Amino acid sequence: MFVDKVLVKIKAGDGGRGIVSFRHEKYVDKGGPDGGDGGDGGDVVAKASNNQDTLATYRYRKLIKAENGQDGGKRKKHGKRGKELTLDVPIGTVITNENGEILADFQKSGQTAVIAKGGKGGFGNAHFVSSRRQAPRIYEKGEPGEQLELTFELKSIADVGLVGLPNAGKSTLLSAVSNAHPEVANYAFTTLNPHLGVVDIAKDKNLLLADIPGLIEGASTGKGLGDEFLRHVERTSVLLHMIDVYSNDITKDYKVIKKELSKYSKDLAKKPQIVAITKIDGFDKDLLQEQILKLKKMLPKNCDIFAISSHNKEGIKELLFELHKTVEKQKKAIAKKAKSKLPVITLKESDDKWQVVKTGQDFVVTGKKIESFAKRQDFSNQNGVQRMRDILQKNGVLNELAKKGIQTEQTIVIGMPEIARLEY
Ligand SMILES: Nc1nc2c(ncn2[C@@H]2O[C@H](COP(=O)(O)OP(=O)(O)OP(=O)(O)O)[C@@H](O)[C@H]2O)c(=O)[nH]1
Ligand SMILES: [Mg+2]
Incomplete structure (x- = not known):
């Protein structure tokens, strides 16, 4: 089976926790603090590879x-960082998050993108x-690694997409030139699913052809078999x-x-196109010239027309x-433009920004940096609570809470969904 869209649950590594420890020295009752930091969790990285086809x-x-x-x-020993996990994906894979934002769009071998941060x-x-x-008992927990549900979609595995009305002879061409054996028949909508075929051009040179169901007028509004399968040729x-x-x-x-095509996407309509007039075996030569001339008038100057027959291989x-x-x-051209490291998606707001919203009796504070800080604190420990308070103070959040009318003993909730709560 040809798998081209999968939902994948990804979890980057959690950060290790820092520890509380004191030096043991022979003649000193209690030595200085020597609790080491936790190591960062490993990232999950996707990498485009020629060795993957699906x-x-x-x-x-x-x-x-x-x-x-x-x-x-102990002895300030830094925890080892978690190993990065690399996922090989075929070229043409597009990775999107739950909001449909594109995290990576792989166009050449070796490209990498961090898809979940440790x-x-x-x-x-x-x-x-x-x-x-002098003797702090403060420590931080590790921050949890990102956990995401991502969609991996393989959009371009074919080089050439065959498009046309039903019965135009698409599947017949595929079966005549490639290793594929799609169904061929003299009626519309013979092909119901996309097929792929490999055409050997020369030694180590081949072409991957995608045969898709025929399109009819109104396909973009669902007529015939619709136009959803055009995504299989979107990246050809x-x-x-x-x-x-x-x-x-x-x-x-x-x-x-x-x-x-242009109703499906403007980019698809702009893609390089070659036109083939099919089934010319047994067709009158003069009439063929007339058909070619009529078409030529319609086509852009640089668009080639080929007259072919899949039955007797003419023009193939x-x-x-x-x-x-x-x-x-x-x-x-595409490889030239493609960068080898894809940018990690950046949040629209700056990481330092935060907001306070009053919901019912609670005051909810959100913001990337503040939330990340909260995730590392141990709130069962008074030191953790105090550090959180310090950070809220330093960033002006406590001031804002006061302005919003918070009263002593009312609750501050950090994060949405909630990470922690503390009394004002
Ligand atoms: N004479 C002749 N007939 C052809 C040629 N190519 C295709 N046909 C015939 O045209 C009909 C339709 O061919 P298909 O390949 O199934 O057409 P299609 O474009 O895949 O059609 P859909 O899958 O319905 O979109 C079949 O009866 C084929 O035998 C050709 O080169 N010469
Ligand atoms: Mg067909």
């Missing part, structure tokens, strides 16, 4: 986890020594637009498909040669 390996993996950071140790390790008590605080390098030579109105056939070699040339050119 997303099948992710189909049955319930939760993919990177390693946690280790806790800090949590920061917590500080151990050695970190909190100051002139006023070139579209081969196939038109039946026996058509009564060849320009209309062309326009219908063109319109449906030339067509495949041209398709291959166009695909190579497109791939080069």
Whole structure:
């Protein structure tokens, strides 16, 4: 089976906790604090690889986890950082989060993107020594690693997408030139699912063709089989637009498909296109020239027309040669533009920003930095509560709470969903 869309649960490693520890020295009753920091949790990284053709390996993996950071140790020993987990995905994979935001869009081998960030390790008590605080018992927990439900979608596995009206001869071409055996019949909508076929062009050179169901006028509004399967050719390098030579109105056939493509997406309509007039075996030569002329008037200057027959292989070699040339050119252009490290998605707001909202009796404080800090504190420990209070004070949150009318003993909730609560 050809798997092209999977939902994957990903968990980056948690940060290790910092510890509270004091030096043991022979003649000193209680030595200085020496609790080490926890190590950071491992990130989950996706990487485009030529060795993967499908997303099948992710189909049955319930939760993919990177390693946690280790806790800090005595004698200021820093916990080991969790190992990064790399997931190989095929080129053409697009990764989106729950909100449909694109985290990565892989276009060439070796590209990487961090898709879930590991949590920061917590500080151990050695970190909190100051002139006023000689023997701190303060420590931080590790921050949990990001846990996300992501969609991996393989959009471009084919080089060439075959498009056209039903019965135009798309599947027949695929079966004539590739290793695929799609169903062929003399009626509309023979093909119900996309098929892929590999065409050998030369040694180590091949073309991947995608045959999809035929489109009809109104496909974008659900007519016929709709246009949802166009996503299988969205990422191809070139579209081969196939038109039946026996058509009564060849320009209309062309326009219908063109319109449906642009209704699906402007980018798809702009993709390089080659036109093939099909089934020319046994068709009158003069009439064929007329059909070609009619079409030429419609097409942009640089768009080639090929007259082919899948039955007797006329024009096929030339067509495949041209398709291959166009695909190579497109791939080069795309690889040139692609960066090797994809940017990690940035939050729209700055990390320092926070808000206070009153909900019922509670005052809810949200903000990336404040929440991240709260996740590292141990609220069962008075020191953790005090540090949280200090940070709220330092960032002006306590002031804002006072302005919003908070009273003593009312509750401050950190995070939405709630991470912690403390009394004002
Ligand atoms: N004479 C002749 N007939 C052809 C040729 N190519 C396709 N046909 C015939 O045209 C009909 C439709 O072919 P298909 O390949 O199933 O067409 P399709 O575009 O895949 O159609 P859908 O899957 O319905 O969209 C079949 O009866 C084929 O035998 C050709 O080169 N010459
Ligand atoms: Mg077909």
